[in-house]
Amino acid sequence: MNPQSRSGTEPDPTSEDPRQWPTGRLLFTVTRRIEHDWNAHLAAWDLxxxxxxxxxxxxxxxxxxxxxxxxxxxxxxTMSRVLARLERSGYVTREDDPRDRRRRAVTITDLGRRVALEAARLRPAEDLTSRGLDEHQVETLRELLVAMVRAQRSDDSPAQRSDGETL
Known part of the structure; x- marks a missing residue:
């Protein structure tokens, strides 16, 4: 429910009460907390x-x-820096791309494959992202997020993307 419709007034973005915050601030706050927790989880693998x-x-x-x-x-x-770190950790290799000599093909190593799958185990990831929610709320949140991702993808066009790529 929109805070405006409950009270008839604009939400107060300076309030300490999250119920008064605009949706964007709520999403940003939760996203930053999850990103922090997720990075702490991934640090065990230098990710x-x-x-x-x-x-x-x-x-x-x-x-x-x-x-x-x-x-x-x-x-x-940005991806070049990310891949350099992954390469130093032994998770990827970069070699000449056989399809185009001007490019480098990035390949995951056996170690990288094991680490990626271990770090992606469902339970820790779900626990980090759904803290404080019951099963029904998690299901509802997932449905809403999927709808948002689909809506954003349908709104994307090559003209709107800075790199000219589509998802």
Missing amino acids: NHAGHPALLHLLGGPLTQREIAARNEVTEQ
Whole structure:
């Protein structure tokens, strides 16, 4: 329910009461807490919220840095730093791309595969993201988030994306 419809007034973004915050502030606050907790979880494998999704994408086979960057919705420069860290940890290798000599193919190593799957186990991830919610609330939250992801994807077009890629 929108805070405006309950009280008939604008929400107070300076209030300490989260019920008065705009939806964007609520999402940002929860997202930052989850990101912090998730990074603490991933630190056991020398990973973070940027490197882990890159490893997950590579489980399907080698990709170029550009492809991984597009799938993670970051710039190639950002992904270059992420991949350098993963390479130092022994989780990926970069070699000449046989499809295009100007590019480098990124491949997950056996160690990277084990780490990616271990770090992605469902239970810890769900516990980190659903703290304070009962099963019904988690199910409702998941439905809402899926709807939001789908809506954002349908709104994306190559003209709107800075890298020209579609999801």
